Amino acid sequence: MDAFEFNFQHYLEVKRSVDDLALNRQVWNVLVNHTRRTAHLPLKLLEVGAGIGTMIQRAWEWGLVDNAIYTALDLDPANLFYAQSALVRWAHQNRTHLEKKAGRYHLQKGQRSLWVEFLAADAFAPGQSPFQRGVFDGIIAHAVMDLVNLEAGLSTLITYVRPGGWLYLTLNFDGLTQFLPPLTPDLDAQIIALYHQSMDERRFHGLPTGGSTTGRALFVLGPALGLDLMAVGASDWVVSPRHGKYQPDEADFLRSILYFVEDSLSRQALISPTTLADWLAIRKEQIAHCELVFIAHQLDFLFRVPG
Template sequence: MAIEPYLFHDYLETKISVDDRSLNAAVRSALLDRIELAADVGGAPAAAPFRVLDIGTGTGAMVRRLAGWISRMPPERRPPRVRIVGVDSEPGSLVEAERRFAPEAGAEGLEAKFIRGDLSRPGAGWAVPGNYDLITANAVLDLLPLDRAVGHLRSLLAPAGSLYATINYDGLTELIPGYEDERYEASLLAWYDRTMDRRRLPEMAEAGSQDDSPSGVAGGRKAVPAGAGGPAGRGAGMGGGSRTGRALAGAVLRAGFDLAAIGSSDWVIFPEAGRYPARDADFLRYILAMIHGEALRNRRLAGRRLEHWYRSRREAVDAGILLLIVHQIDLLALRR
């Protein structure tokens, strides 16, 4: 089953604490160093603001996260003025982003606005070449034709601007303890990855079999991606796919970036003394629902075996015994 839009917003919120624990510390530190350098260059408060674009902003989690990081920097080490633009193609997400950013809005010198848009419309008012000092992309590049998307993002950056791309799925999803039918679960997870590799962007979608064609919900992302109406790329609109993490480093180098930092940002979710922290149990239930929803579209996987698997794995969450490991990559790249 697909996640309804209002539930998808809740899924994104359950994901925030998971991502917070998973973001690579060294890559984040390198990003903060770049922001601090901008403060040194920017000089007086009257200087131009530090400009940030967050693509696929969803409910604004990365905007809130970045605002928090900057607001906690010593005043003399942060840019005196910061302007963040969060872009998403889904209006309901933008409403949530505006509402949830309100508590952060009073941070001195920091402003954010949320705009409906996607990368297929480069003429939009927010997509101005050379306009941004930093572009953030959290868990979204697997939905875009990678080389062309990275090249387009580079064009939006000012000289020496930075691309901070995080939670890029890299081909491993593991549920522990092992399922009673290991081969069946392996087939489920392989299909789940395959939906990422075969997904087409909304305007490129073609009619296909309801039984065998992936719907585009994979890797914990939604079918109609936030901010992801990008130009056709590999395979007539294919996304970066299930190996985006390892492919991204090559894509940024080809596009004219220097790689400043790279590291893993794996999700590792486990119960502590039988209890999951924060809302991790709800997050796990959403992930299981998305795997289940994809498998329903494959007649070789759907049926009683699928329903037994789904029930068994949900019961493991309820009992506080299911672990999830997902391999992902973060990187920081600097425009040459």
């Protein structure tokens, strides 16, 4: 029996290691080198859809922030509550000084300094912007753009960035999902097609979201909105057993992916519940025996705002 119970914060936790391997390091390095040449210090950063704060930790560990003020924004206060506790635990584990002052967290180690503010708000709410124009040097949107209307969302983010600032948009899904080994090829293809269709049917603020082809759409939309493409590269999720085992957290990550498939297809009601249940049962057994391989094609973009 599968005892797994989906929890969104747990999903964000277990996908940290998968994301670490997926993120395109060439694009990341272009971003780091670009920020090190800036005269705007402290760097003012906004992350939309910050979740439980794993990108904050990554930005510190991977050398993006040495002197910065970081606003972590998310729609769900539960995510941000979890993020604050996680930041405290992470700082202690990494022997990084952390104190809370006037509602903000201050990380310091040697000459490195990072102020973090958590904000529960909607960056994309029409006519209800939580920020003034041009207040940030850069914006991070990690696995976000396929969940919002692409043109409206990107246009909104551009207004928050100063001229010459940047947008770092990561893990933009681009139309390929694969579960291996194959079961019944026609059924596998049908389930994946319906899963992608569910992405394309999503709505946010009444508008269609980026959906299953967000990655390729950004190649066209970014320049059309006047953005300069500085770097782009693949950031595929690839989860596969190695030496007969998954890495820590990968099994729960895969179970979470199956939960999304089940939830999406159940809502559509375009496939027999029995057929779907049987397919899921086999895939869950494959996870239990460290046999399932999962691949999702995604793209990372770094854009510069003219000015």
